Amino acid sequence: MKNPLILPELRDFIANGDVQSLRDVCEASSPPIVAELIAGLEPGEIWEVLRHSEPDVQAVILSHLEHDTQVAVAEIIPRDHLAHMIDEMAADDRVDLLKLLPEDLRLEVLPLVSSVERADIMRLSTYKEGTAGALMTTDFATLPEDYTAVQAIDLLRRESPKMETIYYAYVVDSSGRLVGFVSLRGLIRAKQTDLIRDIMKSNMLFVRVDDEQGEALQIMQKFDILALPVVNGGDRLMGIITIDDIMDVGQDEATEDFHKMATVGAIKGGLREAALLTMVRARAPWLMILVFMNIFSGAGIAYFEDTIEAVVALVFFLPLLIDSGGNAGSQASTLMVRAMATGDVGMKDWFRLVVKEISVALTLGLLMAAAVISIAAVRAPDVLVPVGLTMVCTVAFGSIIGMSLPFLLTRLKLDPATASAPLITSIADIGGVLIYFSIATWYLGLGA
Amino acid sequence: MKNPLILPELRDFIANGDVQSLRDVCEASSPPIVAELIAGLEPGEIWEVLRHSEPDVQAVILSHLEHDTQVAVAEIIPRDHLAHMIDEMAADDRVDLLKLLPEDLRLEVLPLVSSVERADIMRLSTYKEGTAGALMTTDFATLPEDYTAVQAIDLLRRESPKMETIYYAYVVDSSGRLVGFVSLRGLIRAKQTDLIRDIMKSNMLFVRVDDEQGEALQIMQKFDILALPVVNGGDRLMGIITIDDIMDVGQDEATEDFHKMATVGAIKGGLREAALLTMVRARAPWLMILVFMNIFSGAGIAYFEDTIEAVVALVFFLPLLIDSGGNAGSQASTLMVRAMATGDVGMKDWFRLVVKEISVALTLGLLMAAAVISIAAVRAPDVLVPVGLTMVCTVAFGSIIGMSLPFLLTRLKLDPATASAPLITSIADIGGVLIYFSIATWYLGLGA
Numbered sequence: 011m012k013n014p015l016i017l018p019e020l021r022d023f024i025a026n027g028d029v030q031s032l033r034d035v036c037e038a039s040s041p042p043i044v045a046e047l048i049a050g051l052e053p054g055e056i057w058e059v060l061r062h063s064e065p066d067v068q069a070v071i072l073s074h075l076e077h078d079t080q081v082a083v084a085e086i087i088p089r090d091h092l093a094h095m096i097d098e099m100a101a102d103d104r105v106d107l108l109k110l111l112p113e114d115l116r117l118e119v120l121p122l123v124s125s126v127e128r129a130d131i132m133r134l135s136t137y138k139e140g141t142a143g144a145l146m147t148t149d150f151a152t153l154p155e156d157y158t159a160v161q162a163i164d165l166l167r168r169e170s171p172k173m174e175t176i177y178y179a180y181v182v183d184s185s186g187r188l189v190g191f192v193s194l195r196g197l198i199r200a201k202q203t204d205l206i207r208d209i210m211k212s213n214m215l216f217v218r219v220d221d222e223q224g225e226a227l228q229i230m231q232k233f234d235i236l237a238l239p240v241v242n243g244g245d246r247l248m249g250i251i252t253i254d255d256i257m258d259v260g261q262d263e264a265t266e267d268f269h270k271m272a273t274v275g276a277i278k279g280g281l282r283e284a285a286l287l288t289m290v291r292a293r294a295p296w297l298m299i300l301v302f303m304n305i306f307s308g309a310g311i312a313y314f315e316d317t318i319e320a321v322v323a324l325v326f327f328l329p330l331l332i333d334s335g336g337n338a339g340s341q342a343s344t345l346m347v348r349a350m351a352t353g354d355v356g357m358k359d360w361f362r363l364v365v366k367e368i369s370v371a372l373t374l375g376l377l378m379a380a381a382v383i384s385i386a387a388v389r390a391p392d393v394l395v396p397v398g399l400t401m402v403c404t405v406a407f408g409s410i411i412g413m414s415l416p417f418l419l420t421r422l423k424l425d426p427a428t429a430s431a432p433l434i435t436s437i438a439d440i441g442g443v444l445i446y447f448s449i450a451t452w453y454l455g456l457g458a
Numbered sequence: 459m460k461n462p463l464i465l466p467e468l469r470d471f472i473a474n475g476d477v478q479s480l481r482d483v484c485e486a487s488s489p490p491i492v493a494e495l496i497a498g499l500e501p502g503e504i505w506e507v508l509r510h511s512e513p514d515v516q517a518v519i520l521s522h523l524e525h526d527t528q529v530a531v532a533e534i535i536p537r538d539h540l541a542h543m544i545d546e547m548a549a550d551d552r553v554d555l556l557k558l559l560p561e562d563l564r565l566e567v568l569p570l571v572s573s574v575e576r577a578d579i580m581r582l583s584t585y586k587e588g589t590a591g592a593l594m595t596t597d598f599a600t601l602p603e604d605y606t607a608v609q610a611i612d613l614l615r616r617e618s619p620k621m622e623t624i625y626y627a628y629v630v631d632s633s634g635r636l637v638g639f640v641s642l643r644g645l646i647r648a649k650q651t652d653l654i655r656d657i658m659k660s661n662m663l664f665v666r667v668d669d670e671q672g673e674a675l676q677i678m679q680k681f682d683i684l685a686l687p688v689v690n691g692g693d694r695l696m697g698i699i700t701i702d703d704i705m706d707v708g709q710d711e712a713t714e715d716f717h718k719m720a721t722v723g724a725i726k727g728g729l730r731e732a733a734l735l736t737m738v739r740a741r742a743p744w745l746m747i748l749v750f751m752n753i754f755s756g757a758g759i760a761y762f763e764d765t766i767e768a769v770v771a772l773v774f775f776l777p778l779l780i781d782s783g784g785n786a787g788s789q790a791s792t793l794m795v796r797a798m799a800t801g802d803v804g805m806k807d808w809f810r811l812v813v814k815e816i817s818v819a820l821t822l823g824l825l826m827a828a829a830v831i832s833i834a835a836v837r838a839p840d841v842l843v844p845v846g847l848t849m850v851c852t853v854a855f856g857s858i859i860g861m862s863l864p865f866l867l868t869r870l871k872l873d874p875a876t877a878s879a880p881l882i883t884s885i886a887d888i889g890g891v892l893i894y895f896s897i898a899t900w901y902l903g904l905g906a
Contacts, residue, residue, distance in 0.1 A: 038659075038661060039659065039661040040659060040661075040681070040683075042680065042681040042682055042683075043661060043663070043681060046680070046681070074682075163646065166646065167646045167647055170643060170646065170647050171647075176643055176646070177625055177642070177643070177684075194625070194642060194643075194646075195618060195624055195625070195642075198611065198614065198615045198618060198624070198642070199615055199618050199619075211486075211487065211488060213486060213487040213488075213491060215491070230705075231702075231705050231706065231709065232490065232494070233488070233490040233491060233494075234490055234522075234702035235488075235490075236684065236701070253684070253701055253705075254679075254682035257678075257679050257701075257705060257708070258679065260705070260708060260709065260712075261679065261708065261800060264708075264712040264716075265796055265800065267716070268712075268715070268716070268719070268792055268795075268796045269792065269793070269796070271716070271719065271720075271792065271879075272719075272788050272789045272791075272792030272793070272879060273785065273789060274789050274792065274793060277793075280797070280802045280803075281793055281794075281797040281802055281803055281811075282797075282802065282803060282807055282810070282811070286814065286817055286818055286821070289814070289818045290818055290821050290822060290825075293786070293789050293818070293822060294821075294822055294825055296785075297782065297785055297786060297789075297822060297825075297826055297853075298825065298826065298829055300781065300782070300785050301778065301782060301826050301829050301830055302829070302833070304777055304778035304781050304782070305778065305830075305833055305834075307777040307778065308774040308775055308777065308778055308834075309774075311773055311774050311776075311777070312771075312774045312837075315770055318770055318773060319767075319770055322763055322766055322767055323760075325759055325766055325773055325776075326756040326757075326759045326760045327756055328759075328773075328776065328777070329752055329755040329756065329759070329776070329777075329780060329887050329891065330749065330752035330753065330755065330756055332777060333748065333752050333880075333883060333884065333887060334745065334748070334749060334752070336880075336883070337721065337744075337745055337748050337880040337883075338741070338745060340720050340879060340880060341720045341721060341722050341741050341745075343720075344716055344717065344719065344720030344722065345717070345720070345722060345725075345729055346729075347716075348713055348716040348717070349728070349729040349730075352709060352713065354728045354729055354730065355728075355729055355730055359730055362730070363729075363730070366734065366737070369734055370734055370737045370738055370741070373734070373738050373742075374738060374741060374742055374745060377738075377742055377745075377746065378745055378746065378749050381746055381749050381750070382749055382753075385750070385753055386753075386756075389760075405745075431719075431720060431788060431879040431880070432781075432784075432785040432788060432879070435781060435784070435785075435883065436781065439777050439781065443777065
């Protein structure tokens with residue numbers, strides 16, 4: 011799709027004032043594709059390309075540009091025209107753009123936006139980040155129960171330009187409570203005279219405004235639906251979440267979990283653009299916490315100073331043993347964190363899984379002990395027994411900590427993804443040091 | 459949605475032979491919801507619930523059950539009826555089910571499936587796992603260019619039961635080459651007499667049958683489209699990928715990458731059901747490789763045996779220093795792997811990112827060195843300088859390895875997600891051991 015040839019061509023159209031060609035560019039392809047085509051232009055040029063089209067076309071193309079570009083373009087557009095475009099944007103995109111605009115520009119534009127849309131902006135802005143309410147759009151189609159299929163299709167045709175999707179339409183009662191829905195596919199298949207009341211489905215899936223977006227994602231994914239209604243405490247239909255918006259949530263949540271598993275904090279925007287300070291701020295806090303935790307491993311080793319002085323060869327196996335516990339543990343914690351995030355595993359499964367993990371970890375530990383003993387048999391025969399025993403114990407210790415910590419964090423209402431690989435590694439280190447030198451001190455008869 | 463009360467009720471219907479109620483259960487809700495409701499029943503009971511409905515309803519409900527359940531139910535259904543249901547399934551679901559059936563059952567059923575569907579099964583089965591061809595369905599709607607909008611809607615209405623989606627319909631020329639598409643929304647909005655040729659969009663997005671599914675995912679996500687056409691080398695339309703199928707791919711790919719980042723191999727099916735042997739097989743290989751890698755750290759330490767014997771306090775800081783390099787490195791590699799998976803970063807960005815990483819890593823290393831020096835100033839004043847210097851060097855070393863390895867793996871046509879946290883940790887360990895004891899030997903004047 012990428013066509014680097016198009017930018018010079020677009021610049022020619024602008025230079026020659028070729029209004030018709032510019033309008034064609036905006037209207038011949040679907041808006042996300044147009045956004046991609048013009049994304050390489052300067053903000054001023056983007057506005058030159060857009061300005062000859064209708065405000066609704068401009069609005070939807072603008073909403074598909076990168077957030078930074080949206081703001082840069084918005085700053086160029088005459089204020090009253092910008093307000094008009096904001097009127098035309100989808101309810102959710104509009105709120106996103108307004109949140110990004112500099113304070114002074116927002117204050118200039120907001121009074122110019124029509125009062126209905128302004129009330130809508132206010133309402134959508136009040137939902138907490140990460141909730142279904144903050145993601146939903148209010149541009150959904152509703153149908154009266156007593157319409158016929160043909161009347162309904164006609165209504166959807168007329169409303170279509172304003173709606174985020176017309177592939178589902180919702181039926182509400184006189185007090186705004188959601189009572190059913192029909193798909194456009196169902197309407198097309200129905201007899202023209204069928205009443206909505208008779209063809210609508212009333213066994214509905216929905217989320218509440220303050221439910222987590224992840225919950226909406228799981229429902230939409232599991233039941234293969236293109237839009238999910240969002241209701242308030244009184245079952246009133248407040249908005250819908252469309253599949254294109256929820257897909258981005260799935261991607262963003264996975265990225266966030268990836269970063270958490272590597273103890274990286276939130277990074278807004280892309281990695282390529284992130285500034286030095288942003289990166290340091292995202293990465294330093296956990297690295298510092300881990301430094302402090304590792305001091306405990308050091309203290310543990312210091313406690314066994316005499317043992318080490320007696321048999322220095324013990325130190326050769328230290329990185330191997332503590333890493334092995336950490337590696338097995340980070341496997342276990344990653345498996346759990348991901349299974350919890352996708353809904354494959356819930357709190358109730360902990361006991362059954364811990365029992366299974368013990369047998370898995372012991373098997374792994376025995377295999378790894380056998381490997382290390384076979385390698386080290388020649389080099390360090392006198393420490394083989396403590397090394398082998400420690401391998402089994404640290405792998406079991408690391409694995410059980412690794413699989414249990416995500417459950418414990420969830421129980422404490424914390425994010426299970428905080429049970430990151432480096433954290434598990436640090437805990438496994440402390441445990442590994444104590445287990446290793448205790449066994450060695452005892453086995454080698456070095457105790458006081 | 460979950461309703462544990464429904465199972466006893468369903469069992470009552472079965473016991474009483476209440477055919478009408480069973481049929482209502484199957485047809486009153488959308489198939490994925492019915493599948494969820496009956497998923498808790500035994501396979502025999504599931505068939506009792508389904509058997510009174512039409513084969514097309516049975517087929518689509520069956521395809522929404524877990525794979526294991528699908529197979530268990532399929533084994534109960536009379537062979538000729540099963541063949542009939544398979545005829546009615548969506549092309550992609552059908553291939554998935556047939557792949558899962560035991561060899562003998564498949565050989566019994568396949569000859570009973572109608573010949574058109576059988577040819578389709580053969581064609582879809584030939585695409586390699588992970589390609590767009592293996593994911594696509596052949597149940598897409600096509601339209602002739604010279605139809606009017608109203609004729610087109612009428613055609614879609616009639617074809618609707620057989621199609622995976624009717625929200626997009628595709629226009630092909632006489633040799634089957636894809637020339638454009640219309641959305642149902644566009645058709646509804648068009649004037650009844652408008653010709654498809656005039657309202658279709660020809661600036662199209664598509665993938666080829668042998669493109670990776672991840673590529674299709676990125677396109678569909680970026681351009682917010684509900685279905686993506688799949689063409690062969692000669693631009694002939696072979697199938698479409700629908701958004702519900704691609705969402706599962708996004709989820710599965712993220713899970714796979716999570717597992718790879720923790721050196722866990724492929725686990726088929728859910729974590730709760732995975733057998734001991736499955737888990738050991740998925741986790742042991744990398745753990746064993748890491749054991750062998752850690753032997754090198756041990757050999758490195760052994761090389762510096764004299765230094766350690768001279769100043770045992772050096773060992774206290776060993777876990778801290780090697781872990782810090784590993785932690786910074788796994789942050790860097792996770793950031794890169796994920797950014798490459800989502801398309802945020804490409805091969806061309808390596809040089810710019812490595813330059814930035816050096817400054818980030820040095821800043822992090824200095825902060826961490828300051829922390830450890832301030833803590834250890836009292837306890838071990840004589841090793842502070844080598845510890846501080848090593849901290850800066852190992853954090854820089856780990857970070858640069860961590861961020862570069864995913865690029866190197868990609869260049870070698872390997873999966874960047876193999877640059878897992880434990881692998882980076884092991885490499886950082888070896889580097890850390892050598893850096894630490896070299897600096898210490900030099901600083902403390904212990905060289906030969």
